Amino acid sequence: MTMIASAGTVGLDLVTAMDKFYYKNKSKKIVPSDDADENSLAESMLNQIKTNHSSSLPQEFLDRWDEVKLYSPKRNVKNANQILIKTEDGAYSLKNKLNHLTGKKWTIFTCSWFIFNALKSDLAEEKRICGDSVNHPATYSPTMIQEFVEFFTKEGGLVLDPFAGIGSSLVACQRSVRVGYGVELKPEYYNTMLKRVPEFSENIVNGDSSKISTFFQPNMFDFSISSPPYWDVLNRSTKDFKKSREERGLDSTYSDSETDVGNISDYESFLDELSKIYFDIYELLKPNAYLVVIIKNVKKGGVFYPLAWDLAKRLSQKYSMKDERIWIQDKVALAPYGYPYAWTANILHHYCLIFRKEV
Ligand SMILES: C[S@@+](CC[C@H](N)C(=O)[O-])C[C@H]1O[C@@H](n2cnc3c(N)ncnc32)[C@H](O)[C@@H]1O
Numbered sequence: 388m389t390m391i392a393s394a395g396t397v398g399l400d401l402v403t404a405m406d407k408f409y410y411k412n413k414s415k416k417i418v419p420s421d422d423a424d425e426n427s428l429a430e431s432m433l434n435q436i437k438t439n440h441s442s443s444l445p446q447e448f449l450d451r452w453d454e455v456k457l458y459s460p461k462r463n464v465k466n467a468n469q470i471l472i473k474t475e476d477g478a479y480s481l482k483n484k485l486n487h488l489t490g491k492k493w494t495i496f497t498c499s500w501f502i503f504n505a506l507k508s509d510l511a512e513e514k515r516i517c518g519d520s521v522n523h524p525a526t527y528s529p530t531m532i533q534e535f536v537e538f539f540t541k542e543g544g545l546v547l548d549p550f551a552g553i554g555s556s557l558v559a560c561q562r563s564v565r566v567g568y569g570v571e572l573k574p575e576y577y578n579t580m581l582k583r584v585p586e587f588s589e590n591i592v593n594g595d596s597s598k599i600s601t602f603f604q605p606n607m608f609d610f611s612i613s614s615p616p617y618w619d620v621l622n623r624s625t626k627d628f629k630k631s632r633e634e635r636g637l638d639s640t641y642s643d644s645e646t647d648v649g650n651i652s653d654y655e656s657f658l659d660e661l662s663k664i665y666f667d668i669y670e671l672l673k674p675n676a677y678l679v680v681i682i683k684n685v686k687k688g689g690v691f692y693p694l695a696w697d698l699a700k701r702l703s704q705k706y707s708m709k710d711e712r713i714w715i716q717d718k719v720a721l722a723p724y725g726y727p728y729a730w731t732a733n734i735l736h737h738y739c740l741i742f743r744k745e746v
Pocket residue numbers: 523525526527528549550551552553554555556570571572573576594595596597613614615616617641642646647648649
């Protein structure tokens with residue numbers, strides 16, 4: 388190991404000259420190399436990486452460049468193409484085309500299900516910034532969406548939500564240094580969104596997503612994520628839900644507008660209209676960009692409608708369907724549906740359908 392005298396001392400206080408190269412040992416642990424030549428070569432390679440790749444490196448690595456190490460699992464320093472800061476966070480591959488995640492964080496996200504309940508901190512943020520935002524009857528947590536945004540884009544990526552509501556997806560973009568774009572039909576929700584993400588005001592449209600092609604340019608977005616109305620489910624919500632919200636002066640449906648897709652009562656017409664909007668979005672996405680649609684299977688008049696599966700089938704006519712992630716809510720009180728006669732589920736899972744514009 389090379390040792391040098393640290394500044395201000397005369398040989399007594401020795402420090403490690405370099406701690407720049409890491410590899411995986413026989414026990415599969417990521418460890419530092421104690422070979423001076425490897426460390427020295429790694430240091431010059433890191434300098435080159437910073438010069439040649441600075442515009443595409445994750446900001447955290449650039450901010451903490453002094454702590455960055457070169458990593459090769461097989462201890463091949465000349466061909467090393469991964470960097471890391473802390474071994475426990477995993478390494479970032481310079482070949483990563485999709486996002487700014489380390490392999491370890493990437494892998495965690497690939498689990499096909501996750502449990503997520505609305506976070507108190509997100510609800511508090513909503514209330515602090517916009518006060519009246521709880522008026523929207525069906526929002527999701529920016530924290531949950533942030534994980535999707537960080538997986539499917541790099542920092543600075545352009546993200547579209549065509550059913551933006553009060554802007555939770557755009558808050559996720561704000562927190563993860565992406566650029567949020569959104570369309571929302573109802574002026575009240577649009578105004579709340581403006582308060583929440585004023586920096587994206589130029590990117591937000593108060594309008595009807597069936598005209599989305601006229602709002603944005605083709606091949607513009609790196610990613611789109613949204614949760615559309617789950618058919619007309621809010622128009623059929625339980626008396627208790629309606630009553631408890633109306634008593635507090637809150638919306639129990641989105642709007643009375645004819646262009647609100649949540650007001651289409653015929654199932655096939657709803658699927659047609661929704662698919663058309665997502666087909667238009669196909670043209671707005673960059674080649675190979677992903678689309679995520681968060682939706683649920685629903686019941687109407689005692690009949691089960693596989694809305695998530697039917698939409699998946701429709702959108703697969705144009706997109707390449709990649710997979711799904713199942714979002715589970717495990718903190719919602721169960722109602723005694725069907726008791727004591729027949730099976731009726733408390734549906735507490737949603738499908739995050741994952742598509743890609745493969746060209
Ligand atoms: C499930 S909510 C989305 C909530 C949003 N994810 C949030 O957390 O704020 C669906 C939204 O779609 C909006 N919407 C319905 N039809 C629309 C249309 N044709 N164009 C744009 N927005 C529409 C509704 O007003 C509602 O706010």
